[in-house]
Amino acid sequence: MAMQAAEGTRDFLPDEAAFWLHFKETAFSVFxxxxxxxxxxxxxxxxxxxVRGIGEATDVVSKEMFTAVSGENLKRLIDGGTIKSKSxxxxxxxxxxxxxxxxxxxxxxxxGGAPAKLMxxxxxxxxxxxxxxxxxxxxxxxVECLGAEEPTIDAEAIIMLMRFYETIGIPRESMxxxxxxxxxxxxxxAYRELVRSYMNEHADELCETCMTRAEINPLRAFDCKNEGCAHVMESAPKISDHLCPDCREHYEAVKTYLDAAGVAYEEDYKLVRGLDYYTRTVFEVQVDNGMGSQNAIGGGGRYDKLVEEVGGRPTPGLGFALGYERCALALQAAGVEFPRAQRCDLFVxxxxxxxxxxxxxLVQAFRDAGQSADMDHxxxxxxxxxxxxxxxxxxMVAILGPDELSEGKVKVRNMTSHAERLVDLAAVxxxxxxxxxxxxxxxxEQMREVLTEVE
Structure with a gap:
């Protein structure tokens, strides 16, 4: 049987590999x-x-992580031994x-140093x-920004994310x-306790997973995809009604900056994102067309306690991530075509x-001058x-034949207009x-000039 890519993985063939490179370069240019x-x-x-950073109660840690074990450690486990934490x-x-x-x-x-802004x-x-x-x-x-807790950082990141989506070609009205x-x-x-109490009161209406979460992190129940659970959680206490004065001031400031930048948004009190490290601002971008049930194309938020969780000094942070594969689906739904990976300035x-x-x-001369050139092998x-x-x-195609070569000429054809002319090979x-x-x-442009103007 012919070997195939592992389930849940896929190859980026040349056209998409080129677009993935363009996608990254565009993002980095905007950021x-x-x-x-x-x-x-x-x-x-x-x-x-x-485990410490994301949270043991999350699906990511409890169900979805791939563990990497060396051959030596695998043998040790099979023999009933244990492996060190660092391994x-x-x-x-x-x-x-x-x-x-x-x-x-x-x-x-x-x-006291400046924030670290990393992508x-x-x-x-x-x-x-x-x-x-x-x-x-x-x-x-x-992106991750570490070392700044001002709401301007939150608003800046959200604006930056939306600017990228628009630059790459996802229509603003579709998001x-x-x-x-x-x-x-x-x-x-205190809010978590309110939600836990509410969930316990409706235990017979919630799924087993949600009730397990109720003991560890009840806020994760807002993210449950079970329709019955979602209906129950619609009436749960809202975090917006229980923010402390500092959090409320921070949140209102973020909205003010977004309003001033003309960035439209919807407030969703059920939005908790999927990871336990978030605090204060969280955000998510969704696209409904062409996405199926997985309609989130990116999101993030603030995580002011995460650096301490991994052993660092207290350092506020904020970040977001966007999924390439989902963005590609959104672009396809919007009618955006991937450019062809193959591009040749001159074929001889x-x-x-x-x-x-x-x-x-001649091919080597064009390559050394910075152009893509190829020939038949x-x-x-x-x-x-x-x-x-x-x-x-x-x-462009340069056509070399014995007759042209004996005269020191090469025939050049423009593959768009199909116009042809002879040019001086030595001058080129x-x-x-x-x-x-x-x-x-x-x-x-200079190449075309060289091949059309040199006599």
Missing amino acids: ARYGYVPIETPIFEQTDLF RLSLRPEGTAGVVRAVAQHDLVPQ YAGPMFRAERPQKGRQRQFNQVG RLLINSMGCEKCRP ACVDDSVHAEAFS QKRSLKSQFKLADKLNAS KAILAKFSSEGAVLTP
Whole structure:
């Protein structure tokens, strides 16, 4: 049987791989305008980092993490032994915990220092049931801001996220921005008890999972997808009615900044996000068209206690992550097409074998001058070479034959207009050599000028 990709994973073929690269570069370009810089963290971390940071009661930790075990440790477990805590490793299910660990470990926010604004992109892993918009290996782009607790940071991140979506091509009218406040350590404990009491009063109407959550983190019941549970939780106490004065002031300030920026939003008191580390502001962006049941394309919030949870000094934080695969579905629903990965500025076609050496030299000259160039390497017919040029999306084709070469000429065809002309081969090579020697890059426009104006 032919081998296939593991369930819940998929290959990015060239066109989509090129778009994923464009997606990341666009995100980083937008985020850089707000002062964010890149960071790369390991794909796996100590399991305890996710247990302490994300929360043991979350589905992510309790059900969905992939644990990585070395061959030696696997043998030790099979033999009835145990492995050390530092050797218990898991593939990252999300990006925040690893970035926060790196900030604490390397002291990227020294006492009294400026906030660390960090952005990242890469694969995450969760053992979920695969479905449309949900993979076991999926890709996220995210940001984390550590060291600032002002509401301007919250509003700035939300605005930045919406600006990115619009830049990448998701129509603003197709998106819904939901916001909420989850309170802080002053007001949330009492609110959690209110929710727990409410859930106990309606225990016979809630699923077993929700009642388990009631003992550990009752707020997670707001995120239950069971229709019966959702109906019950509609009448649960609202966090907005139980915020302390500081949290209420912070939340109102965030909304004021969003209003001033013209960013439309909906307040959703049931929005709790999926991870336990959030405090105060939380937000989520949803798209209904083309998404199925998984309609969230990104979100995040504030996590002012997370750095302490992973062993760092008290440091406020805020971040968000957006899922590439779900964004791609939203873009497709909006009619956005992925660009073709294959792009060739110049294809050199050979009339016969006698000109291969000259064709190879010309291709290299264009590459050294910064252009994408290619030629046939399988001795195809001239007709087949033009088909290959079309497949490579070549903008120009240089046709080399014995007659042209004996005159020091090369025939050039514009593949859009199909116009042809003979140009001087030595003059073309001289221009390319000048660019190459100066370390300059020939632009596509300059290339077209070279191939159409040189006599």
